[in-house]
Amino acid sequence: MLSALILLPLLGAALIGFWPANLSGTPARRVALVFASIAFLWTIFLTTQFNPGDINQQFAESVPWIDVLGLNYNLGIDGLSLPLLVLNGLLTCIAIYTSEQALQRPKFYYSLILLLSAGVTGAFLAQDLLLFFLFYELELIPLYLLIAIWGGARRGYAATKFLIYTAVSGILILASFLGMVWLSGGSNFALASLNCATLPLATQTLLLAGILVGFGIKIPLVPFHTWLPDAHVEASTPISVLLAGVLLKLGTYGLLRFGMNLLPDAWSYLAPWLAIWAVVSVLYGSSCAIAQTDMKKMVAYSSIGHMGYILLAVAAATPLSVLGAVMQMVSHGLISALLFLLVGVVYEKAGSRNLEVLQGLLNPERGLPVIGSLMVMGVMASAGLPGMLGFISEFIIFRGSFAVFPLQTLLSMLGTGLTAVYFLILMNRAFFGRLSAQVTHLPRVYWSDRIPAMILAVLIIIFGVQPTWLVRWTEPTITAMVNIQNVVATVSLDKAKSKS
Incomplete structure (x- = not known):
């Protein structure tokens, strides 16, 4: 069921890429949309069969693969x-x-998007460290090519920079994964068989440092x-939607799954520094967003600030804060996708993203x-106004983190105020006042341009008004994960004190 x-x-x-005849943009788009829609509907079906109360891995699949490497298909x-x-x-x-119908090389383009989706899906499903790494690297090349071929004027520079940063991220993550298995005496890379909690604190800290920097680049956190x-400025609108909405979540997911969950002692030891790191990312990203005149770059910097909230939540490592972190992943995915879609429509119709124009x-x-x-609704959701998903996810993060890191939480809350400032600047300059003389003849906006944004807007409001529809799937797993992490860290601390 999961392999599907x-x-x-x-x-x-494969079907689109190796289609024997020339496939123009519209047919290739339809075929890609059919396969993507079937995969999406299959995830919905799995959701209906999922038991929220079961904290174990469900629909599990395990097939031996390469025994000499200890790699299994889990x-x-x-x-x-x-x-x-x-x-x-x-x-x-x-x-x-939302991809353009008059694309150059449409067969290659849609094949890369589907390959990218497969890599991300595999990473979220993988229950084996090495298998996760393979899927993590699989999404690297498609995204690089999607930016380098169909991006803006400086697409080569942006794509190469992305490739270098992400390659370094992969090296650090792989080194940490190998260290976890070899130093803990594991015989394979399966998550279920790893016991890194028995490693000395210094060893755990070294391994966690590689995890933090590796996934910190992917999230990304300041200064990485x-x-x-x-990448956002040069990428096309659909690729920016995937980059902000999904791909950044591989980093936050990795911190939870492989950092907090596998190295509890080091995580508790470094937690105060992680909270400070979160504050720096929140305030720096928000401050940079205020200084931008390009709408797309402003939304990109806002992502840096909002991802910092997730680091604060997982640093606090309370059931409530980590639950808020997962909700923030979904919230940021929907809101950032909405904002990038709307900025893309503005750029297509007005021919500019410059707030001075x-x-x-x-x-x-x-x-x-x-x-x-x-756009008004989207920026209100991003700024955390009540009744929308952005508010409830940030509120849960702050409520769950305050008891552990009160000062860092209060400083991070300034980010919500700064979010309101830079998005107020965006709305005031671009949407209010008299229509600019340079953009008086705007092409018509069709319903096909509006429908994707309206779907995201409706989801943001629905989950904002009724967050329990989202929370119920996640809360039991997160509570069990955090409780186990805290118990292991406490036991290790008591052993260290008794030895001293």
Whole structure:
């Protein structure tokens, strides 16, 4: 059942890529959308069969693969990975649907998107360290090519920078994974057989340092963030949707699954420093967003700030804060995808993303009133206004983190105020006032341009009003994970004190 989620996009990529005749943009897009939609509907079906109360891996698959390497094909779903799988399926469909119909080399383009989706899905399903790494690296090349071939004027620079940063990330993660298995005396890379909690604190800390920097580049956290704004600015709108909505979540997912969960002593030891790191990322990302005049770059820097909230939550490592972290992953995925879609429509219709050029786009007769209204809703959700998913996810993070790190939580809360500031600047300059003389003749916006953004907007409001529909799938798994982590860390600390 789980392998189908990986094989469906791979089959679609192979079918489109090796289609014997020339396949133009529209047929290739339809075929890709069919395979992506089937995979998405399959995740919905698995969700209906998923038992939220079972904290173990469900629908597990295990097949021996390469015995000499200790590599097995182990897949599974729990409450941590399930929402991210559904998010990946949804945003893949939206990315394909919103792609230009007059693309150059459409067969290659849609094959790469489906291959990218398969890699992300495999990473979220993998229950083997080495298998996760293989899928983690699988998504690297498709994304590099999608930026380098179909990106903007500086696409080569942005794609190469992304490739270098992510390659370093992969090296550090692989080194830490190998160290976990070899130093703990494991015979294979299966998560279920690892027992890194018995390692000395110094060894755990060294391994965790590689995990933190490796996934910190992917998230990205300051100072490993510089690849992200360039990649977003040069990437096309559908690729920015996937990059912000799903791919960054591989980093936060990795911190939870392989950092906090496998190295509890080192995690507890470094937690105060991680909380400080989170504050720096939140405030720096938000401050940089205020200084931007490019709408897309502003949204990109806002992602850096909002991902910092997740680091704060997992540093606190309370059941409530980690639950908020998972909700923030979903919330940021939906909200950032919405904002990048809307910025893409503005750029397509107005021919500019520059806040010094745009003005008055909310004009009901000659502007983009529906797009502007959706943008108002999107920035309100990102700023954490009540009634939307952004509010409840950030509130749970702050509520769960305050008892452990009160000062760091209060400083991080300043980020919500800064979010309101830079998005108020964006709305005031681009959408209010008189329509700019440079963009008076705007092409018509069709319903096909609005539907994806409206779907995301509805989901943001629905889960904001009724968050329990999202929480119920995740809470049992997260509570068990955090309780086990805290118990292991406490026992190890008591042993260290008794020896001293």
